[in-house]
Amino acid sequence: MKKTLLLSVIYCFVSQFVLAGVISGKVDRYDTNYQNKIVDSKTQEGLSNAKITIPELHYTTYSDKNGAFQLNADVNSQTVLFVEKEGYKVFSLTVDNNVLKNPLKLGIEQSSPFDMQITDGVIHLGDNMFSDNSANSGDFRINANGHYLSQTFKRPSAAANQDVIIRIGTIIGLDTKKAKQLGQNRIAKVYSSPAEVFVNGHKVGVLEVNGDNHTIVVSKSILKDTNELVIKTGRNLFQTEYVDYDDIELANIRIEVQEKTYYARH
Numbered sequence: 343m344k345k346t347l348l349l350s351v352i353y354c355f356v357s358q359f360v361l362a363g364v365i366s367g368k369v370d371r372y373d374t375n376y377q378n379k380i381v382d383s384k385t386q387e388g389l390s391n392a393k394i395t396i397p398e399l400h401y402t403t404y405s406d407k408n409g410a411f412q413l414n415a416d417v418n419s420q421t422v423l424f425v426e427k428e429g430y431k432v433f434s435l436t437v438d439n440n441v442l443k444n445p446l447k448l449g450i451e452q453s454s455p456f457d458m459q460i461t462d463g464v465i466h467l468g469d470n471m472f473s474d475n476s477a478n479s480g481d482f483r484i485n486a487n488g489h490y491l492s493q494t495f496k497r498p499s500a501a502a503n504q505d506v507i508i509r510i511g512t513i514i515g516l517d518t519k520k521a522k523q524l525g526q527n528r529i530a531k532v533y534s535s536p537a538e539v540f541v542n543g544h545k546v547g548v549l550e551v552n553g554d555n556h557t558i559v560v561s562k563s564i565l566k567d568t569n570e571l572v573i574k575t576g577r578n579l580f581q582t583e584y585v586d587y588d589d590i591e592l593a594n595i596r597i598e599v600q601e602k603t604y605y606a607r608h
Contacts, residue, residue: 377445411500425450431453458597459596465591540570
């Protein structure tokens, strides 16, 4: 039972934040310059020579000296756009022609020396068996690499006595009950269990909705000097004859040091 993302949740995020300026991971449709632009999320200054890629389309371009860029890719279905700039956190966003018909103004955050990039590019989890009606099934371009992801990471030195954040830049393909309720797939009657996130064997969160910029707080009490991050995709809850894994794709996973103001801001 698998994926196709109609990322209606993106539009919900956009509608909540368009009046608040540019927010990292979100789209500001009120760019009066009517051009795509990459800016520093704090200063709002345009950033030159930022690399913009759509890996599944083998498309790459760069921002000019003012941060503006042209996006001449033919995006017929939802896919993942990446922005990379030295000194800044890798940024990812789910886009399609509806998102791209208006100018994008994307704010990216300066990186911290304690940030850790866990994955590069897009990772497909599942079993390569999915319905045409499932979330994002038409958008998958790579084969599944098993039904779970396992990565090790060192505890950041700045987080000796702090929580850390797992940030998942983009996830598509979830066929959970909540994703179904949001209209993110066209499956009539069945759904899958959420994807689960573990650190050192402790379940720290679940992923139920397709979208961008997911964060999970990991308590300092379960962190070690060397840690294992595991993300397991869900299962079709209505298939009993065999295990039917939910096919999902994730991108831009990283570890960040917990900010002291995090709880106040969220």
